[in-house]
Amino acid sequence: MIKTLGLEYFKIRRKKIWIMIMLFLGVEMLWAFISINRSIASNPDQAIWESVIHTIASMNGLFIPILSAIIVSRICDMEHKGSTWKMLVTTNVGRGQIYSAKYICANSLLLYSILAQTLLMVVFGLIKGFPGAPPFELLIQFIGGTLLTTLAVTALQQWISLAIKNQAFALCLGMLGGFIGMTIGLFPAAVRHIFIWSYYMDLSPVTFLYDEHSSSYITQTVGSGLVVAALIMTVIFYVAGRIHITLKEI
Amino acid sequence: MTTSAIVQTQKLSKTYSGLNPVNKVDLRVQEGEIYGFLGPNGAGKTTTLKMLLGLIKPSEGTVKIFGESLNKHRLSILQRTGSLIESPSYYGHLTGLENMKIMQRLRNVPDKNVDEALRIVRLENQKNKKADQYSLGMKQRLGIAMALLAFPKLLILDEPTNGLDPAGIGEIRELIKSLPARYGITVLLSSHLLSEVDQLATSVGIISEGSLLFQGSMTSLREKGSTTIYLKTGDNPKAEQLLLTQGYSPAQSESRLGFNNLGDANVAEMNKLLVENNIPVTRIEEQKKSLEDIFLELTGKERSL
Ligand SMILES: Nc1ncnc2c1ncn2[C@@H]1O[C@H](COP(=O)(O)OP(=O)(O)O)[C@@H](O)[C@H]1O
Ligand SMILES: [Mg+2]
Numbered sequence: 001m002i003k004t005l006g007l008e009y010f011k012i013r014r015k016k017i018w019i020m021i022m023l024f025l026g027v028e029m030l031w032a033f034i035s036i037n038r039s040i041a042s043n044p045d046q047a048i049w050e051s052v053i054h055t056i057a058s059m060n061g062l063f064i065p066i067l068s069a070i071i072v073s074r075i076c077d078m079e080h081k082g083s084t085w086k087m088l089v090t091t092n093v094g095r096g097q098i099y100s101a102k103y104i105c106a107n108s109l110l111l112y113s114i115l116a117q118t119l120l121m122v123v124f125g126l127i128k129g130f131p132g133a134p135p136f137e138l139l140i141q142f143i144g145g146t147l148l149t150t151l152a153v154t155a156l157q158q159w160i161s162l163a164i165k166n167q168a169f170a171l172c173l174g175m176l177g178g179f180i181g182m183t184i185g186l187f188p189a190a191v192r193h194i195f196i197w198s199y200y201m202d203l204s205p206v207t208f209l210y211d212e213h214s215s216s217y218i219t220q221t222v223g224s225g226l227v228v229a230a231l232i233m234t235v236i237f238y239v240a241g242r243i244h245i246t247l248k249e250i
Numbered sequence: 251m252t253t254s255a256i257v258q259t260q261k262l263s264k265t266y267s268g269l270n271p272v273n274k275v276d277l278r279v280q281e282g283e284i285y286g287f288l289g290p291n292g293a294g295k296t297t298t299l300k301m302l303l304g305l306i307k308p309s310e311g312t313v314k315i316f317g318e319s320l321n322k323h324r325l326s327i328l329q330r331t332g333s334l335i336e337s338p339s340y341y342g343h344l345t346g347l348e349n350m351k352i353m354q355r356l357r358n359v360p361d362k363n364v365d366e367a368l369r370i371v372r373l374e375n376q377k378n379k380k381a382d383q384y385s386l387g388m389k390q391r392l393g394i395a396m397a398l399l400a401f402p403k404l405l406i407l408d409e410p411t412n413g414l415d416p417a418g419i420g421e422i423r424e425l426i427k428s429l430p431a432r433y434g435i436t437v438l439l440s441s442h443l444l445s446e447v448d449q450l451a452t453s454v455g456i457i458s459e460g461s462l463l464f465q466g467s468m469t470s471l472r473e474k475g476s477t478t479i480y481l482k483t484g485d486n487p488k489a490e491q492l493l494l495t496q497g498y499s500p501a502q503s504e505s506r507l508g509f510n511n512l513g514d515a516n517v518a519e520m521n522k523l524l525v526e527n528n529i530p531v532t533r534i535e536e537q538k539k540s541l542e543d544i545f546l547e548l549t550g551k552e553r554s555l
Contacts (some may be wrong), residue, residue, distance in 0.1 A: 007356070010351070011352065013348075083337055093356055094326045249306040
């Protein structure tokens with residue numbers, strides 16, 4: 001397993017995946033920090049850690065599905081392009097093993113992105129002098145929720161990317177997911193929980209509460225029901241994709 | 251056909267929506283031979299070879315390789331098998347050497363195998379170029395090097411000289427020829443070129459429209475090309491009658507009389523008989539059926555090759 005995983009990292013050299021990740025993260029963080037800066041300027045109460053966690057979590061609903069689609073598509077497309085899948089599966093390495101290696105590889109890249117995000121959030125908060133020390137508990141929950149949602153999204157993306165040669169489908173799905181993730185606040189709760197992309201917001205430890213005269217950030221304990229739902233989706237997408245791809249004729 | 255068969259299939263078939271691109275094929279590939287799997291385009295060669303490697307599942311029939319069932323021992327069989335199916339596989343953004351390194355790690359073989367395989371296919375000077383920049387022939391060589399990397403017991407090559415220039419074709423053929431003796435590799439190669447199989451193979455299987463029409467040694471295929479003796483006389487009908495009374499029945503009797511498988515003595519006797527009966531013999535010709543004739547006869551195909 002270590003060997004096949006190592007191979008996946010070897011194969012993505014010169015694919016410029018890192019540059020793409022940095023560019024994407026850069027845009028997202030810049031956008032988020034500018035928008036937080038603005039809202040702090042109009043309302044100094046917003047200068048708290050919760051605001052940055054909430055803003056990033058909601059923007060992740062847009063950015064990470066697309067980033068995941070791109071990364072997974074890069075990792076899978078190279079097997080289509082040189083028709084190397086048939087070469088891989090005629091060595092004595094199991095097909096399932098290659099599938100897992102790709103999955104772990106993609107998610108590890110996304111985990112780095114999430115950790116980098118968190119680090120930037122802390123730096124931003126410290127520079128802006130948010131009250132109190134960085135809220136590690138919230139940040140850990142943020143990382144956990146984002147990663148869990150990403151695991152499911154990536155499983156779905158990998159299935160599509162390997163099943164359909166034309167990567168336009170996978171990238172469209174990523175964009176559709178990003179669109180749903182961004183607009184999910186407009187959907188009623190019963191509907192939004194069907195879509196995995198809504199979980200970037202829903203698994204965030206901070207939520208934004210409107211009432212008649214004010215609005216405020218409150219920290220929430222994420223319901224275990226949602227965590228279980230995300231886990232189930234991860235397992236379903238992963239297992240279905242893996243079975244489909246390993247049984248597929250070449 | 252009693253020695254150990256490296257590849258043995260039984261009633262191997264593949265059905266796609268009612269059509270049978272491969273129909274009840276019983277392949278036998280013996281150890282140490284170069285088996286030429288010959289057939290016109292679309293005959294079912296690739297489909298058959300894919301089933302041998304477990305890339306696609308047979309609709310019917312069984313595959314045994316190294317005497318073991320492919321269903322049960324797929325990974326252990328694949329470990330001892332190298333293959334190149336249809337177009338060569340490569341990572342275009344990686345160099346030839348990096349492509350080989352990937353295969354090396356999958357196959358768990360030492361560095362010297364990489365060097366040797368690259369040397370054998372003469373890519374050692376191009377190994378640091380990206381595979382995307384390779385010509386089709388170089389990609390094909392890379393594919394062969396990757397298939398050869400572990401110096402497997404069985405090498406399955408699907409149309410290995412496709413896309414090569416004439417010089418490259420000659421080189422690769424020499425290479426394939428040397429494999430059984432040098433490395434103890436049994437080679438199963440497919441081709442739509444009779445001349446290629448003729449030059450390379452020790453055994454041959456001829457497939458057309460999914461059915462195996464002939465299987466055996468190259469020698470036994472050539473023997474099918476029996477010689478025919480043609481006689482031309484001053485009076486063919488009379489000559490035919492006379493010869494019939496002596497037990498010579500012509501296989502053909504138009505402008506000339508054709509006889510199959512005659513010995514020299516028989517020919518002399520016939521000639522004497524005719525001359526003694528005052529029938530002038532104007533021509534005695536010998537004609538040998540070419541391999542191509544045999545092949546065309548078997549496949550019933552016009553020169554679609
Ligand atoms: N996946 C498939 N679906 C339907 N028909 C197929 C498929 N693969 C191959 N065939 C058909 O099977 C026949 C044999 O193809 P193939 O094995 O590639 O021939 P060859 O390699 O001898 O040229 C062809 O007529 C082809 O159209
Ligand atoms: Mg073919």
